[in-house]
Amino acid sequence: MSSTKYILGLFDDPDEMMHGIDKLQKNSIPIYDVYTPMPIHGIEAKLGIKDSRLGYAAFMFGCLGGTTILSLVYYFLGYDWPMNIGGKIHFALPDYIPVTFEWSVLFASFGMAFTFFYATHLFPGRAPRVMDLRATNDRFVIAIDAKGNTPHEDITNLLKEAGAVEIKHNDRKYVSYE
Protein backbone atom coordinates (compact mmCIF):
# COMPACT_ATOMS: atom_id res chain seq x y z
CA MET A 1 0.00 0.00 0.00
CA SER A 2 1.55 3.25 -1.11
CA SER A 3 1.43 6.32 1.09
CA THR A 4 0.25 8.55 -1.79
CA LYS A 5 -2.74 10.58 -0.78
CA TYR A 6 -3.30 12.74 -3.83
CA ILE A 7 -2.14 12.55 -7.43
CA LEU A 8 -1.63 15.92 -9.06
CA GLY A 9 -1.39 16.48 -12.80
CA LEU A 10 0.22 19.80 -13.62
CA PHE A 11 -0.52 21.33 -17.01
CA ASP A 12 0.92 24.48 -18.51
CA ASP A 13 -1.97 25.01 -20.91
CA PRO A 14 -5.65 25.38 -19.92
CA ASP A 15 -6.93 23.67 -23.10
CA GLU A 16 -4.77 20.61 -22.48
CA MET A 17 -5.98 20.56 -18.91
CA MET A 18 -9.61 20.61 -20.11
CA HIS A 19 -8.83 17.67 -22.40
CA GLY A 20 -7.20 15.97 -19.44
CA ILE A 21 -10.44 16.35 -17.48
CA ASP A 22 -12.34 14.81 -20.41
CA LYS A 23 -9.93 11.93 -20.55
CA LEU A 24 -10.18 11.20 -16.82
CA GLN A 25 -13.96 11.43 -16.93
CA LYS A 26 -14.07 9.06 -19.91
CA ASN A 27 -12.11 6.57 -17.83
CA SER A 28 -14.46 7.06 -14.86
CA ILE A 29 -11.73 8.44 -12.63
CA PRO A 30 -13.30 10.85 -10.11
CA ILE A 31 -11.60 14.23 -9.94
CA TYR A 32 -11.14 15.69 -6.48
CA ASP A 33 -10.72 19.30 -7.61
CA VAL A 34 -9.00 21.51 -10.16
CA TYR A 35 -6.86 24.52 -9.34
CA THR A 36 -6.10 27.20 -11.92
CA PRO A 37 -4.38 30.57 -11.75
CA MET A 38 -7.30 32.23 -13.55
CA PRO A 39 -11.01 31.54 -14.02
CA ILE A 40 -11.73 29.15 -16.89
CA HIS A 41 -14.96 29.42 -18.80
CA GLY A 42 -17.31 26.45 -18.54
CA ILE A 43 -15.19 24.48 -16.08
CA GLU A 44 -17.89 24.41 -13.39
CA ALA A 45 -20.35 22.73 -15.73
CA LYS A 46 -17.73 20.22 -16.83
CA LEU A 47 -16.82 19.27 -13.27
CA GLY A 48 -20.46 19.33 -12.16
CA ILE A 49 -19.85 21.94 -9.47
CA LYS A 50 -23.06 23.22 -7.96
CA ASP A 51 -23.94 26.92 -8.14
CA SER A 52 -22.67 28.94 -5.23
CA ARG A 53 -25.19 29.57 -2.48
CA LEU A 54 -23.45 32.79 -1.47
CA GLY A 55 -26.40 34.78 -2.85
CA TYR A 56 -28.76 33.18 -0.31
CA ALA A 57 -26.39 34.12 2.48
CA ALA A 58 -26.32 37.69 1.15
CA PHE A 59 -30.12 37.81 1.10
CA MET A 60 -30.41 36.53 4.66
CA PHE A 61 -27.80 38.97 5.94
CA GLY A 62 -29.60 41.78 4.07
CA CYS A 63 -32.87 40.86 5.79
CA LEU A 64 -31.07 40.73 9.13
CA GLY A 65 -29.58 44.21 8.57
CA GLY A 66 -32.91 45.74 7.59
CA THR A 67 -34.69 44.17 10.55
CA THR A 68 -31.96 45.22 12.98
CA ILE A 69 -32.01 48.91 12.09
CA LEU A 70 -35.80 49.12 11.88
CA SER A 71 -36.06 47.55 15.34
CA LEU A 72 -33.40 49.91 16.69
CA VAL A 73 -35.06 52.99 15.20
CA TYR A 74 -38.40 51.84 16.54
CA TYR A 75 -36.91 51.43 19.99
CA PHE A 76 -35.08 54.79 19.91
CA LEU A 77 -37.61 57.06 18.24
CA GLY A 78 -40.88 55.25 18.67
CA TYR A 79 -40.54 53.96 22.23
CA ASP A 80 -37.56 55.14 24.28
CA TRP A 81 -37.24 58.79 23.31
CA PRO A 82 -39.99 59.90 20.92
CA MET A 83 -39.30 63.24 19.26
CA ASN A 84 -41.47 65.56 17.27
CA ILE A 85 -39.78 65.92 13.90
CA GLY A 86 -41.66 68.15 11.49
CA GLY A 87 -45.00 67.24 13.09
CA LYS A 88 -44.75 63.69 11.80
CA ILE A 89 -45.84 60.64 13.78
CA HIS A 90 -43.01 59.33 15.93
CA PHE A 91 -42.28 56.28 13.86
CA ALA A 92 -42.65 57.83 10.38
CA LEU A 93 -41.65 54.85 8.25
CA PRO A 94 -40.68 56.63 4.98
CA ASP A 95 -38.02 58.62 6.85
CA TYR A 96 -36.29 55.41 7.91
CA ILE A 97 -36.29 53.65 4.55
CA PRO A 98 -32.92 55.11 3.45
CA VAL A 99 -31.19 53.92 6.61
CA THR A 100 -32.87 50.53 6.32
CA PHE A 101 -31.56 50.29 2.78
CA GLU A 102 -28.06 51.25 3.89
CA TRP A 103 -27.95 48.71 6.72
CA SER A 104 -29.33 45.99 4.46
CA VAL A 105 -26.53 46.67 1.98
CA LEU A 106 -23.92 46.89 4.74
CA PHE A 107 -24.97 43.62 6.37
CA ALA A 108 -25.34 41.89 3.01
CA SER A 109 -21.85 42.87 1.87
CA PHE A 110 -20.06 42.18 5.15
CA GLY A 111 -22.06 39.02 5.70
CA MET A 112 -21.24 37.83 2.21
CA ALA A 113 -17.53 38.55 2.68
CA PHE A 114 -17.39 36.71 6.01
CA THR A 115 -19.42 33.79 4.65
CA PHE A 116 -16.96 33.55 1.81
CA PHE A 117 -13.99 33.59 4.19
CA TYR A 118 -15.66 30.95 6.36
CA ALA A 119 -16.47 28.67 3.44
CA THR A 120 -12.99 28.95 1.91
CA HIS A 121 -10.93 29.04 5.13
CA LEU A 122 -9.44 32.35 4.08
CA PHE A 123 -9.22 34.18 7.35
CA PRO A 124 -6.71 36.99 7.55
CA GLY A 125 -3.47 35.76 9.12
CA ARG A 126 -4.14 32.15 8.25
CA ALA A 127 -1.83 30.43 5.80
CA PRO A 128 -3.91 29.39 2.83
CA ARG A 129 -4.22 25.69 2.11
CA VAL A 130 -2.64 24.99 -1.23
CA MET A 131 -2.14 21.61 -2.90
CA ASP A 132 0.50 22.93 -5.25
CA LEU A 133 2.12 26.33 -4.98
CA ARG A 134 2.39 26.87 -8.72
CA ALA A 135 -1.39 26.60 -9.09
CA THR A 136 -1.48 30.28 -8.24
CA ASN A 137 1.21 31.09 -10.76
CA ASP A 138 1.51 29.24 -14.09
CA ARG A 139 0.27 25.68 -13.59
CA PHE A 140 -3.21 24.23 -14.11
CA VAL A 141 -3.58 21.45 -11.58
CA ILE A 142 -5.96 18.50 -11.59
CA ALA A 143 -6.08 16.76 -8.22
CA ILE A 144 -7.21 13.15 -7.89
CA ASP A 145 -7.88 11.43 -4.60
CA ALA A 146 -5.46 8.50 -4.59
CA LYS A 147 -7.47 6.41 -2.17
CA GLY A 148 -9.44 3.81 -4.08
CA ASN A 149 -8.24 5.08 -7.42
CA THR A 150 -5.87 2.36 -8.49
CA PRO A 151 -3.64 1.49 -10.10
CA HIS A 152 -1.84 4.80 -9.78
CA GLU A 153 0.34 4.12 -12.80
CA ASP A 154 -2.73 4.14 -15.05
CA ILE A 155 -3.73 7.56 -13.80
CA THR A 156 -0.18 8.79 -14.24
CA ASN A 157 -0.14 7.52 -17.80
CA LEU A 158 -3.51 9.07 -18.59
CA LEU A 159 -2.34 12.46 -17.32
CA LYS A 160 0.88 12.12 -19.24
CA GLU A 161 -0.99 11.27 -22.44
CA ALA A 162 -3.22 14.30 -21.94
CA GLY A 163 -0.12 16.51 -21.88
CA ALA A 164 0.65 17.03 -18.20
CA VAL A 165 4.12 18.54 -17.82
CA GLU A 166 4.58 17.12 -14.34
CA ILE A 167 2.83 14.53 -12.19
CA LYS A 168 3.14 14.47 -8.44
CA HIS A 169 2.24 11.74 -5.97
CA ASN A 170 1.80 13.65 -2.73
CA ASP A 171 1.78 12.07 0.70
CA ARG A 172 0.26 15.18 2.26
CA LYS A 173 -2.88 16.84 1.06
CA TYR A 174 -1.58 20.38 1.35
CA VAL A 175 1.91 21.69 0.87
CA SER A 176 1.19 24.49 3.31
CA TYR A 177 -0.41 24.26 6.73
CA GLU A 178 -0.96 26.97 9.21
Add this chain to the structure above:
Amino acid sequence: METHNSFNEQFEFSGKAKTYSLIAIAIGVLAIALGFITGAVERTFANLLLMGYYFTCVCIAGVFFCALQYAAQAGWSASLLRVPQAFAKVLPYAAVILILIIGAGLYFTHPILTEETHQHITGPYLYKEWAAKAITTPGTDAYDAIIKGKSGYLNIPFFFGRLAFYLIAYSILGLLLVKYSNNEDELGGMFNYKRSFNLACAFLAIFGFTVPLFAFDAIMSLDAHWFSTMFGWYNFAALWVSGLSVITLVLIYLRKLGYFGWITADHLHNMGQLIFGFSIFWTYLWFAQFLLIYYANIPEEAAYFYKRWEPEFQPWFWFNLVMNFVAPFLILMSRDSKRSVGVLKTACIILVLGHWLDYFMMVMPGTVGPQAHWYTEIGWIEAGVFIGFAGLFTFLVLGALSKFKSLVPKNHPFLQESLHHHI
Protein backbone atom coordinates in the same frame (compact mmCIF):
# COMPACT_ATOMS: atom_id res chain seq x y z
CA MET B 1 -27.00 22.12 -29.00
CA GLU B 2 -28.04 23.33 -32.40
CA THR B 3 -25.03 24.15 -34.48
CA HIS B 4 -26.66 25.34 -37.67
CA ASN B 5 -28.95 28.30 -37.34
CA SER B 6 -30.76 29.44 -40.44
CA PHE B 7 -30.10 33.14 -40.44
CA ASN B 8 -32.00 33.70 -43.66
CA GLU B 9 -35.29 32.67 -42.15
CA GLN B 10 -37.90 35.41 -42.23
CA PHE B 11 -40.59 35.90 -39.67
CA GLU B 12 -44.04 35.15 -41.04
CA PHE B 13 -46.77 37.20 -39.43
CA SER B 14 -49.97 35.21 -39.68
CA GLY B 15 -52.28 32.90 -37.79
CA LYS B 16 -53.38 33.41 -34.20
CA ALA B 17 -51.17 36.41 -33.48
CA LYS B 18 -52.60 38.35 -36.41
CA THR B 19 -56.21 37.41 -35.67
CA TYR B 20 -55.96 38.17 -31.96
CA SER B 21 -54.15 41.47 -32.44
CA LEU B 22 -56.82 42.60 -34.93
CA ILE B 23 -59.56 41.54 -32.50
CA ALA B 24 -57.76 43.49 -29.75
CA ILE B 25 -57.61 46.58 -31.97
CA ALA B 26 -61.35 46.21 -32.63
CA ILE B 27 -62.01 45.97 -28.88
CA GLY B 28 -59.95 49.11 -28.38
CA VAL B 29 -61.78 51.07 -31.06
CA LEU B 30 -65.10 49.92 -29.62
CA ALA B 31 -64.07 50.95 -26.08
CA ILE B 32 -62.95 54.38 -27.28
CA ALA B 33 -66.17 54.90 -29.29
CA LEU B 34 -68.35 53.75 -26.35
CA GLY B 35 -66.35 55.96 -24.02
CA PHE B 36 -67.09 59.00 -26.14
CA ILE B 37 -70.76 58.04 -26.69
CA THR B 38 -71.51 57.29 -23.03
CA GLY B 39 -70.24 60.70 -22.01
CA ALA B 40 -67.00 59.68 -20.30
CA VAL B 41 -65.15 61.90 -22.76
CA GLU B 42 -62.48 63.24 -20.42
CA ARG B 43 -61.80 59.78 -19.01
CA THR B 44 -61.46 58.38 -22.54
CA PHE B 45 -59.05 61.15 -23.51
CA ALA B 46 -56.99 60.54 -20.38
CA ASN B 47 -56.83 56.83 -21.22
CA LEU B 48 -55.86 57.59 -24.81
CA LEU B 49 -53.07 59.86 -23.60
CA LEU B 50 -51.93 57.23 -21.10
CA MET B 51 -51.76 54.46 -23.67
CA GLY B 52 -50.46 56.69 -26.46
CA TYR B 53 -47.64 57.72 -24.15
CA TYR B 54 -47.01 54.15 -22.98
CA PHE B 55 -46.97 52.89 -26.58
CA THR B 56 -44.52 55.63 -27.64
CA CYS B 57 -42.32 55.02 -24.60
CA VAL B 58 -42.02 51.28 -25.30
CA CYS B 59 -41.01 52.04 -28.91
CA ILE B 60 -38.49 54.64 -27.70
CA ALA B 61 -37.13 51.99 -25.32
CA GLY B 62 -36.44 49.85 -28.41
CA VAL B 63 -34.33 52.63 -29.96
CA PHE B 64 -32.62 53.21 -26.63
CA PHE B 65 -31.83 49.51 -26.29
CA CYS B 66 -30.19 49.40 -29.73
CA ALA B 67 -28.26 52.63 -29.11
CA LEU B 68 -27.07 51.42 -25.72
CA GLN B 69 -25.78 48.14 -27.16
CA TYR B 70 -23.90 49.93 -29.94
CA ALA B 71 -22.45 52.63 -27.67
CA ALA B 72 -21.34 50.06 -25.10
CA GLN B 73 -20.06 47.80 -27.92
CA ALA B 74 -21.99 45.00 -26.27
CA GLY B 75 -21.66 41.57 -27.82
CA TRP B 76 -24.23 39.47 -26.00
CA SER B 77 -27.24 41.20 -27.52
CA ALA B 78 -26.24 41.16 -31.20
CA SER B 79 -28.43 38.19 -32.08
CA LEU B 80 -31.60 39.64 -30.57
CA LEU B 81 -31.29 43.19 -31.92
CA ARG B 82 -34.00 42.67 -34.55
CA VAL B 83 -36.70 42.81 -31.87
CA PRO B 84 -35.86 46.29 -30.53
CA GLN B 85 -35.21 47.35 -34.12
CA ALA B 86 -38.79 46.38 -34.94
CA PHE B 87 -39.88 48.64 -32.04
CA ALA B 88 -37.84 51.45 -33.59
CA LYS B 89 -39.61 50.93 -36.90
CA VAL B 90 -42.99 51.31 -35.18
CA LEU B 91 -41.96 54.48 -33.32
CA PRO B 92 -43.04 56.87 -36.13
CA TYR B 93 -46.59 55.42 -36.02
CA ALA B 94 -46.67 55.69 -32.24
CA ALA B 95 -45.42 59.29 -32.44
CA VAL B 96 -48.13 60.28 -34.94
CA ILE B 97 -50.81 58.63 -32.79
CA LEU B 98 -49.56 60.42 -29.66
CA ILE B 99 -49.48 63.81 -31.42
CA LEU B 100 -53.01 63.21 -32.78
CA ILE B 101 -54.32 62.30 -29.30
CA ILE B 102 -52.70 65.37 -27.73
CA GLY B 103 -53.91 67.60 -30.59
CA ALA B 104 -57.48 66.36 -30.26
CA GLY B 105 -57.35 66.62 -26.47
CA LEU B 106 -56.26 70.24 -26.73
CA TYR B 107 -58.69 71.13 -29.53
CA PHE B 108 -61.94 69.83 -28.03
CA THR B 109 -63.21 71.68 -25.00
CA HIS B 110 -65.73 71.20 -22.19
CA PRO B 111 -66.77 73.11 -19.07
CA ILE B 112 -64.26 72.77 -16.25
CA LEU B 113 -63.59 74.12 -12.80
CA THR B 114 -60.25 75.90 -12.50
CA GLU B 115 -57.85 74.44 -9.98
CA GLU B 116 -56.62 77.59 -8.23
CA THR B 117 -59.56 79.99 -8.42
CA HIS B 118 -62.53 77.59 -8.66
CA GLN B 119 -64.15 79.36 -11.59
CA HIS B 120 -66.38 77.65 -14.14
CA ILE B 121 -64.70 78.07 -17.51
CA THR B 122 -64.30 76.23 -20.79
CA GLY B 123 -61.17 74.18 -21.05
CA PRO B 124 -59.64 71.47 -23.21
CA TYR B 125 -59.96 67.75 -22.39
CA LEU B 126 -56.22 67.37 -21.92
CA TYR B 127 -53.85 69.78 -20.16
CA LYS B 128 -56.76 71.82 -18.84
CA GLU B 129 -54.61 73.22 -16.06
CA TRP B 130 -52.46 75.27 -18.39
CA ALA B 131 -54.01 75.17 -21.86
CA ALA B 132 -57.46 76.67 -21.16
CA LYS B 133 -58.26 79.73 -23.20
CA ALA B 134 -57.44 83.11 -21.61
CA ILE B 135 -55.79 81.40 -18.63
CA THR B 136 -52.86 83.80 -19.01
CA THR B 137 -54.97 86.92 -19.62
CA PRO B 138 -55.25 88.99 -16.43
CA GLY B 139 -58.78 89.99 -15.46
CA THR B 140 -60.58 86.98 -16.95
CA ASP B 141 -62.31 84.22 -14.96
CA ALA B 142 -59.77 81.76 -16.19
CA TYR B 143 -56.72 83.81 -15.18
CA ASP B 144 -54.14 81.91 -13.18
CA ALA B 145 -51.06 83.82 -12.05
CA ILE B 146 -48.96 80.69 -11.52
CA ILE B 147 -49.67 79.44 -15.02
CA LYS B 148 -48.99 82.93 -16.37
CA GLY B 149 -45.55 82.67 -14.82
CA LYS B 150 -44.92 79.36 -16.56
CA SER B 151 -46.43 80.38 -19.89
CA GLY B 152 -43.09 81.25 -21.44
CA TYR B 153 -42.46 77.50 -21.51
CA LEU B 154 -45.95 76.05 -21.29
CA ASN B 155 -47.72 77.51 -24.32
CA ILE B 156 -49.34 75.53 -27.08
CA PRO B 157 -47.04 76.37 -30.06
CA PHE B 158 -43.81 75.77 -28.10
CA PHE B 159 -45.32 72.66 -26.49
CA PHE B 160 -46.12 71.12 -29.88
CA GLY B 161 -42.77 72.23 -31.27
CA ARG B 162 -40.94 70.45 -28.46
CA LEU B 163 -43.01 67.28 -28.72
CA ALA B 164 -42.48 67.21 -32.48
CA PHE B 165 -38.75 67.74 -32.01
CA TYR B 166 -38.32 64.89 -29.53
CA LEU B 167 -40.44 62.44 -31.45
CA ILE B 168 -39.00 63.27 -34.88
CA ALA B 169 -35.45 63.10 -33.53
CA TYR B 170 -36.00 59.74 -31.81
CA SER B 171 -37.83 58.32 -34.86
CA ILE B 172 -35.23 59.39 -37.42
CA LEU B 173 -32.27 58.23 -35.35
CA GLY B 174 -34.04 54.93 -34.65
CA LEU B 175 -34.83 54.37 -38.33
CA LEU B 176 -31.24 55.20 -39.26
CA LEU B 177 -29.93 52.59 -36.81
CA VAL B 178 -32.25 50.04 -38.45
CA LYS B 179 -31.15 51.14 -41.91
CA TYR B 180 -27.44 50.80 -41.07
CA SER B 181 -28.09 47.35 -39.66
CA ASN B 182 -29.88 46.31 -42.87
CA ASN B 183 -27.03 47.75 -44.95
CA GLU B 184 -24.60 45.76 -42.83
CA ASP B 185 -26.50 42.58 -43.75
CA GLU B 186 -26.06 43.38 -47.45
CA LEU B 187 -22.51 44.70 -47.45
CA GLY B 188 -20.68 43.30 -44.46
CA GLY B 189 -17.55 45.00 -43.14
CA MET B 190 -17.15 47.42 -40.27
CA PHE B 191 -18.35 50.59 -42.00
CA ASN B 192 -21.97 50.33 -40.91
CA TYR B 193 -21.05 49.22 -37.42
CA LYS B 194 -18.86 52.29 -36.93
CA ARG B 195 -21.58 54.54 -38.29
CA SER B 196 -24.08 52.90 -35.92
CA PHE B 197 -21.70 53.48 -33.00
CA ASN B 198 -21.41 57.21 -33.79
CA LEU B 199 -25.13 57.55 -34.33
CA ALA B 200 -25.87 55.66 -31.11
CA CYS B 201 -23.66 58.07 -29.15
CA ALA B 202 -25.43 61.04 -30.74
CA PHE B 203 -28.80 59.50 -29.94
CA LEU B 204 -27.87 58.87 -26.31
CA ALA B 205 -26.76 62.48 -25.88
CA ILE B 206 -29.98 63.84 -27.39
CA PHE B 207 -32.11 61.27 -25.57
CA GLY B 208 -30.47 61.92 -22.22
CA PHE B 209 -31.19 65.62 -22.35
CA THR B 210 -34.66 65.45 -23.86
CA VAL B 211 -36.37 62.42 -22.33
CA PRO B 212 -36.98 64.15 -18.97
CA LEU B 213 -38.44 67.08 -20.88
CA PHE B 214 -40.62 64.68 -22.86
CA ALA B 215 -42.01 63.38 -19.56
CA PHE B 216 -42.40 66.92 -18.17
CA ASP B 217 -44.36 67.97 -21.25
CA ALA B 218 -46.50 64.93 -21.94
CA ILE B 219 -47.34 63.87 -18.37
CA MET B 220 -46.12 66.25 -15.66
CA SER B 221 -47.83 69.26 -17.27
CA LEU B 222 -51.18 67.57 -16.57
CA ASP B 223 -50.56 68.76 -12.99
CA ALA B 224 -49.19 72.07 -14.19
CA HIS B 225 -49.09 73.77 -10.79
CA TRP B 226 -46.83 71.10 -9.43
CA PHE B 227 -43.32 70.20 -10.48
CA SER B 228 -40.66 67.69 -9.57
CA THR B 229 -37.16 67.50 -11.00
CA MET B 230 -37.16 63.74 -10.30
CA PHE B 231 -40.12 63.24 -12.61
CA GLY B 232 -38.15 62.97 -15.84
CA TRP B 233 -35.83 60.23 -14.64
CA TYR B 234 -38.65 58.51 -12.83
CA ASN B 235 -40.47 58.33 -16.18
CA PHE B 236 -37.31 57.20 -17.90
CA ALA B 237 -37.01 54.33 -15.43
CA ALA B 238 -40.61 53.34 -16.14
CA LEU B 239 -39.97 53.58 -19.90
CA TRP B 240 -36.87 51.42 -19.68
CA VAL B 241 -38.27 48.72 -17.38
CA SER B 242 -41.49 48.40 -19.38
CA GLY B 243 -39.52 48.43 -22.65
CA LEU B 244 -37.18 45.68 -21.44
CA SER B 245 -40.15 43.63 -20.24
CA VAL B 246 -41.89 43.94 -23.60
CA ILE B 247 -38.68 43.04 -25.50
CA THR B 248 -38.35 39.95 -23.29
CA LEU B 249 -41.99 38.99 -23.77
CA VAL B 250 -41.69 39.31 -27.57
CA LEU B 251 -38.52 37.18 -27.52
CA ILE B 252 -40.18 34.51 -25.39
CA TYR B 253 -43.21 34.50 -27.69
CA LEU B 254 -41.11 34.26 -30.87
CA ARG B 255 -39.04 31.45 -29.36
CA LYS B 256 -42.26 29.59 -28.61
CA LEU B 257 -43.23 29.95 -32.27
CA GLY B 258 -39.89 28.39 -33.24
CA TYR B 259 -37.97 31.49 -34.25
CA PHE B 260 -34.85 32.84 -32.52
CA GLY B 261 -33.64 29.32 -31.71
CA TRP B 262 -30.24 30.79 -30.84
CA ILE B 263 -31.61 32.75 -27.88
CA THR B 264 -30.64 30.71 -24.83
CA ALA B 265 -31.31 30.90 -21.11
CA ASP B 266 -28.15 33.02 -20.92
CA HIS B 267 -29.65 35.79 -23.06
CA LEU B 268 -32.87 35.67 -21.06
CA HIS B 269 -30.80 35.74 -17.87
CA ASN B 270 -29.23 39.00 -19.05
CA MET B 271 -32.63 40.48 -19.85
CA GLY B 272 -33.85 39.38 -16.43
CA GLN B 273 -30.87 41.03 -14.76
CA LEU B 274 -31.57 44.30 -16.56
CA ILE B 275 -35.26 44.14 -15.64
CA PHE B 276 -34.44 43.33 -12.02
CA GLY B 277 -31.80 46.06 -11.73
CA PHE B 278 -33.85 48.77 -13.36
CA SER B 279 -36.92 47.86 -11.31
CA ILE B 280 -34.82 48.71 -8.27
CA PHE B 281 -33.72 51.89 -10.05
CA TRP B 282 -37.37 52.77 -10.70
CA THR B 283 -38.14 52.22 -7.00
CA TYR B 284 -35.21 54.40 -6.00
CA LEU B 285 -36.49 57.27 -8.15
CA TRP B 286 -40.12 56.77 -7.13
CA PHE B 287 -39.12 56.78 -3.49
CA ALA B 288 -36.69 59.70 -3.78
CA GLN B 289 -39.47 61.81 -5.29
CA PHE B 290 -41.93 60.68 -2.63
CA LEU B 291 -39.65 60.95 0.40
CA LEU B 292 -38.48 64.51 -0.26
CA ILE B 293 -42.03 65.72 -0.67
CA TYR B 294 -43.26 63.72 2.33
CA TYR B 295 -40.45 64.96 4.55
CA ALA B 296 -40.59 68.63 3.61
CA ASN B 297 -44.39 68.64 3.47
CA ILE B 298 -44.65 71.92 1.57
CA PRO B 299 -48.27 72.35 0.46
CA GLU B 300 -47.53 73.19 -3.18
CA GLU B 301 -45.46 70.03 -3.49
CA ALA B 302 -47.57 67.74 -1.30
CA ALA B 303 -50.66 68.56 -3.40
CA TYR B 304 -49.53 65.93 -5.90
CA PHE B 305 -49.52 63.13 -3.33
CA TYR B 306 -52.59 64.51 -1.59
CA LYS B 307 -54.57 63.82 -4.77
CA ARG B 308 -53.07 60.36 -5.00
CA TRP B 309 -53.96 59.63 -1.40
CA GLU B 310 -57.66 60.26 -1.90
CA PRO B 311 -59.39 57.07 -0.74
CA GLU B 312 -60.28 56.17 -4.34
CA PHE B 313 -56.64 56.22 -5.41
CA GLN B 314 -54.75 55.15 -2.30
CA PRO B 315 -55.08 51.36 -2.76
CA TRP B 316 -53.74 51.70 -6.30
CA PHE B 317 -50.99 54.01 -5.11
CA TRP B 318 -49.59 51.29 -2.82
CA PHE B 319 -50.40 48.49 -5.25
CA ASN B 320 -48.17 50.30 -7.75
CA LEU B 321 -45.21 49.70 -5.41
CA VAL B 322 -46.17 46.06 -4.96
CA MET B 323 -46.28 45.41 -8.70
CA ASN B 324 -43.22 47.36 -9.72
CA PHE B 325 -40.95 46.81 -6.75
CA VAL B 326 -41.95 43.96 -4.45
CA ALA B 327 -42.95 41.56 -7.25
CA PRO B 328 -39.85 41.85 -9.47
CA PHE B 329 -37.60 42.12 -6.40
CA LEU B 330 -38.76 38.84 -4.94
CA ILE B 331 -39.52 36.98 -8.17
CA LEU B 332 -36.39 37.85 -10.15
CA MET B 333 -33.81 37.87 -7.37
CA SER B 334 -32.50 34.33 -7.72
CA ARG B 335 -30.43 33.18 -10.66
CA ASP B 336 -32.69 30.22 -11.37
CA SER B 337 -35.82 32.33 -11.77
CA LYS B 338 -34.14 34.61 -14.33
CA ARG B 339 -33.22 31.52 -16.33
CA SER B 340 -36.70 30.00 -16.19
CA VAL B 341 -38.86 31.09 -19.12
CA GLY B 342 -42.11 30.69 -17.19
CA VAL B 343 -40.99 32.74 -14.18
CA LEU B 344 -39.41 35.46 -16.33
CA LYS B 345 -42.56 35.67 -18.45
CA THR B 346 -44.73 36.04 -15.34
CA ALA B 347 -42.49 38.81 -13.99
CA CYS B 348 -42.57 40.62 -17.36
CA ILE B 349 -46.37 40.47 -17.54
CA ILE B 350 -46.61 41.82 -13.97
CA LEU B 351 -44.25 44.66 -14.90
CA VAL B 352 -46.04 45.56 -18.14
CA LEU B 353 -49.31 45.81 -16.21
CA GLY B 354 -47.50 47.43 -13.28
CA HIS B 355 -46.09 50.24 -15.36
CA TRP B 356 -49.50 50.76 -16.89
CA LEU B 357 -50.68 51.31 -13.30
CA ASP B 358 -47.68 53.57 -12.73
CA TYR B 359 -48.66 55.77 -15.68
CA PHE B 360 -52.27 55.54 -14.54
CA MET B 361 -51.26 57.02 -11.19
CA MET B 362 -49.44 59.84 -12.98
CA VAL B 363 -52.30 60.69 -15.35
CA MET B 364 -55.67 60.06 -13.75
CA PRO B 365 -55.72 61.95 -10.43
CA GLY B 366 -54.74 65.17 -12.19
CA THR B 367 -57.17 64.83 -15.10
CA VAL B 368 -60.37 62.91 -14.39
CA GLY B 369 -60.09 62.88 -10.63
CA PRO B 370 -61.65 60.28 -8.33
CA GLN B 371 -64.50 58.03 -9.43
CA ALA B 372 -67.23 56.75 -7.09
CA HIS B 373 -65.18 53.93 -5.49
CA TRP B 374 -61.59 52.76 -5.60
CA TYR B 375 -62.62 49.65 -7.52
CA THR B 376 -64.42 51.66 -10.21
CA GLU B 377 -61.22 53.59 -10.91
CA ILE B 378 -60.18 50.92 -13.36
CA GLY B 379 -63.14 49.96 -15.52
CA TRP B 380 -63.96 48.82 -19.02
CA ILE B 381 -62.62 52.02 -20.63
CA GLU B 382 -59.18 51.46 -19.09
CA ALA B 383 -59.18 47.77 -19.95
CA GLY B 384 -60.53 48.36 -23.47
CA VAL B 385 -58.05 51.08 -24.39
CA PHE B 386 -55.18 49.03 -22.97
CA ILE B 387 -56.22 45.97 -24.98
CA GLY B 388 -56.61 48.09 -28.10
CA PHE B 389 -53.14 49.58 -27.86
CA ALA B 390 -51.61 46.23 -26.92
CA GLY B 391 -53.17 44.79 -30.07
CA LEU B 392 -51.98 47.71 -32.18
CA PHE B 393 -48.47 47.35 -30.78
CA THR B 394 -48.41 43.59 -31.46
CA PHE B 395 -49.79 44.08 -34.96
CA LEU B 396 -47.32 46.80 -35.93
CA VAL B 397 -44.25 45.28 -34.28
CA LEU B 398 -44.78 41.77 -35.65
CA GLY B 399 -45.58 43.32 -39.05
CA ALA B 400 -42.35 45.33 -38.93
CA LEU B 401 -40.44 42.23 -37.85
CA SER B 402 -41.77 40.22 -40.80
CA LYS B 403 -40.30 42.82 -43.20
CA PHE B 404 -36.74 42.06 -42.09
CA LYS B 405 -34.99 39.79 -44.59
CA SER B 406 -33.27 38.00 -41.73
CA LEU B 407 -34.05 37.70 -38.01
CA VAL B 408 -30.45 38.28 -37.07
CA PRO B 409 -27.96 41.00 -38.14
CA LYS B 410 -25.91 38.49 -40.15
CA ASN B 411 -22.75 40.57 -40.49
CA HIS B 412 -22.77 42.14 -37.04
CA PRO B 413 -19.15 42.00 -35.85
CA PHE B 414 -20.16 40.61 -32.45
CA LEU B 415 -22.63 38.04 -33.73
CA GLN B 416 -20.46 35.04 -32.84
CA GLU B 417 -19.96 36.40 -29.33
CA SER B 418 -23.71 36.66 -28.96
CA LEU B 419 -24.35 33.16 -30.30
CA HIS B 420 -21.84 31.74 -27.82
CA HIS B 421 -22.96 33.96 -24.98
CA HIS B 422 -22.57 32.17 -21.69
CA ILE B 423 -22.88 33.45 -18.15
